[in-house]
Amino acid sequence: MKSIKVTIAGAGSGYTPGIVLTLLNSDEFNVEELRLYDIDPVRNDDMHVIIDFIVNNGGYDIELIKTEDPKIAFTGVDFVFSQIRVGKMEMREIDEKIPLKHGLVGQETCGLGGFSYGMRSMKGFSELIDLIQEYAPQAWILNYTNPETIVAETVRRKYPDAKIVNACDMTIGIEDLICDSFDYDRKNWIQEYYGLNHFGWYKSIYDVSLGRDIMPEILEKIQKQGFNVEGMDDSWALTYENMKKMVDDFPTHIPNNYLQYYLYPEMIVEQSDPNYTRANEIMDGRLKKIKETAKMIRENPDLEGIDYEGNSHGQYIVDIAASILYNKNDRFMLIVPNMGSIPNLRQDATVEVPCYVNAKGVEPIRLGFNIPDFHKGLMEAQVASEKLLVDAYFENSYQKALEAFTLNQTVPNAKVAKAVLDDLIEANGDYWVELK
Template identity: 30%
Template sequence: MKLALIGGAGVRTPSMIDSLVRRHHEIPIRELVIHDIDPHKIDTIGAIVKHLVRQHGSPFRVETTTDIAKAVEGADFIYTAIRVGGEESRAIDERVALRHGVLGQETTGPGGFSMALRTIPVMLEYSRIIERESPNAWVVNFTNPAGLITEALSKHTRLNLIGICDAPSALKLDIAKFLNEPADDIHLHYFGLNHLGWVNRVTVRGIDRLPYIIDHYDRFARSCPHMACFSPELIRQLRMLPNEYLYYYYYREQAVNHILSSPHTRGEQIAEWNRNLLVQLKEKLQEGDIEAAIALYADTMQKRQNSYMSAETGKAGNAGSMQHKPLDTSQASLENEGYAGLALSIMSAICNNKKTCLILNVPNRGTIADLRDDDVVEVPCMLDANGPVPLAAGALPDSVKGLIQSVKQYERYTVSAAVTVRTRMRYGR
């Protein structure tokens, strides 16, 4: 079995591969190919990955390449995590929006729109290559803005496609911790779009525990700091738990003011950290000090995690759910939820034909009554070797119906614009 990581020279890759090695008994891949268009980054990240795999007895072969066709040829699973324009373009997107007094954020608002327009044409080109080289592969889309990219590919390709975001699954883990229940015993009744979703029931052995969480929201927010950005009054009014990205809608002026008062946007901060990390990793690898390189990697990832949403909320050290836990160099392995945990759970469910309930980005097909069948939505799905089957969510609550429908219409227009521009550039029309 072959796994290809497209855009695999990102800093999250070592954490994911460490998790993959530890779960090799249930995900028995034989070949891993890491693809990226930047040969310098791929050499550095590739060296870290190969060391981690060797530490665990080399259960599979690792290759790196800048050739997309070679990377995906004959693959069973393909993970896409590209960033067209790099961190520098993200930082520009954020600053341009802020100059006009509106939200500067990677996936939400004008920044997400710009990123989608850059990324959709490239992802469609990659999809054509995948359709030719690996027509039966399962393609798991990490690429942001995940909902928009998944929508474009689901409407304009023939891929076996699943879109993922780890915010809902991370929220489930937070709820499990708060209720002191095993995560597998909890079912989230979740509905919406990527970065625009809500939990309206939390079922534990047939009992809805959401009222308890809402009644004790102060305590819940203390145990899950990234959710402290929502006031208990708002939560009691909604009678639902929002995805953390709803902060940018419910508190948009506050978010803009906090970012403007910060010395750096999140994109500028990440760009600087990643740039410095890659330079220092390369130096450590040239010195032959792989353990120092891994320690450096762990330290940087910890800083990223601890700073997540701190500028936007004005709360320093606000560790959020979206970031991976870093490599723990004091142990032989790391615990890694986030994207890695979700992505590997998808692989395990499909290759073992093991029914698993996961919150995924998939075509609606009647799941949410107030949206079109071909709209991509973020909902719980039953997943096995046959792929994801979304679970019915019913009609949208009146309190959020207008917002979801407005944002979905924006997503439809954005995908249409990106595809139209790509067509005209390709055929000169």
């Protein structure tokens, strides 16, 4: 079992305990050193209290380091797990509420809120990559930073030789939901999936234990039974009700749940509360839990335990690290340049497709079929709008940003696109590059 040093960038995130517990309990490698890095010292300190408790309470033999110094954070590490959120949850709230004010979808990674976040992430993530390249050019960067397609396109243009894997666990979430709802085991599956990040479809799911494609029966079960949403919060339960509607209306493929924002934007706006969005739910939930847990530990270090455990979000990124470390060639859904993976889609698109991961990095799978025109048309428009946004970032171009906003499929016309763009420029200030 190999020993590794890992840095979590954006360590103040509520996802950190789950990732750390998955890391510490892995039987594939020994985490010799774990470094928590965040530019917010208060959040980093709270998370350090929680992770230190987990390490000590679990009897793990590991050196734990908390730092806001990038030199200390990155020098000599093997992996950087990146989950930064530029502007934190306060800016996510703005991303969601400004479009809603104009009658448009307000969402973290989709629509114009996603583009606002994308402009911040391009700038902030580029600064992070610069630091990693300076202090740890040998390290693998396993990236969860959103919006993934926009971030991956930025990295492709600016850092073509960076050792980076762009991953999203949403497909794992969908597959877990299907298994929980209809009694399958995704470990038996070989999936054909294609799209952009948060914008894709399953074409087939071959179950090796059954020896057949089970997609037709899954689609039938979704239509007849719906998903099991017991125990979910209201917003996620509604999301999966909307996902069933997508299957009812377009019954040939299993869609990524985020497609609801593009296929039914007016319905999503009607379902939204412009004064209390998902960002507010997280502030009152996951973020509040971090503060309360850290306070509880500080006041009583001898607690028997705290309410955190490993999860599929953590397992996904840990499995990717293991596949690199041991040259395993395991299969994952990852965000990569198209270059023929989807034959009838433009070659320079940044797509999400099955890939093999080994010691050299990511090897995308060529799917070997043309995708339907309906999906292709949706994807081509989305690719173009995202590329225009990345152009706007690199060229400091207001015009390209306006074109990107206008082309986004949640937007009905250029007038409202311009109004939202101008509002978001003012709200984001120095988080964005200057647009001229």
